[in-house]
Amino acid sequence: MAPHGKELSEDLKKRIVALHKDGLGYKNIAKTLKLSCSTVAKTIQRFNMTGSIQNRPRHGRPKKLSARTQHHIQRLSLGNRHMSAASIAAEVVEGGSACQCSDHMPHTASNWSAWL
Structure with a gap:
């Protein structure tokens, strides 16, 4: 399993999406790539929402000082x-x-x- 909190590589995200498009389920993909089922599910859900595996920009409090x-x-x-x-x-x-x-x-x- 990947360490908790680490970001997945672009290649791994592409492999997850490709396996899902081939018809494999979340559990089978997780076993194949040795990841947690929730990691696979979140990656696929993000891909379905945005159509991309790229990370979205993070938002936060605007800076007060230049x-x-x-x-x-x-x-x-x-x-x-x-x-x-x-x-x-x-x-x-x-x-x-x-x-x-x-x-x-x-x-x-x-x-x-x-x-x-």
């Missing part, structure tokens, strides 16, 4: 490890690299420290 702002904050904190969050926030806001939220309102120094 990559540039994160890098700037990281460089400030590594440059002086005794800097407080408030002083980093003040310097980031003064430097003009304040982030833009979804409502396009720049952060002020007073509420910037909440994002750190």
Whole structure:
């Protein structure tokens, strides 16, 4: 059996779908490829839903800070490890690299420290 949590290779997914198209059932495919029956079933169900074996993009919480702002904050904190969050926030806001939220309102120094 494949280790729990590991992603299946593209080749293995293609083999699962091909065996299913040949008329084999979930249990027979699982025994042949030494996988769990639920893994085979989920792979085939995803293929039937999307028509592809490609992974769908994952979604998550949108980022509040741009990559540039994160890098700037990281460089400030590594440059002086005794800097407080408030002083980093003040310097980031003064430097003009304040982030833009979804409502396009720049952060002020007073509420910037909440994002750190």
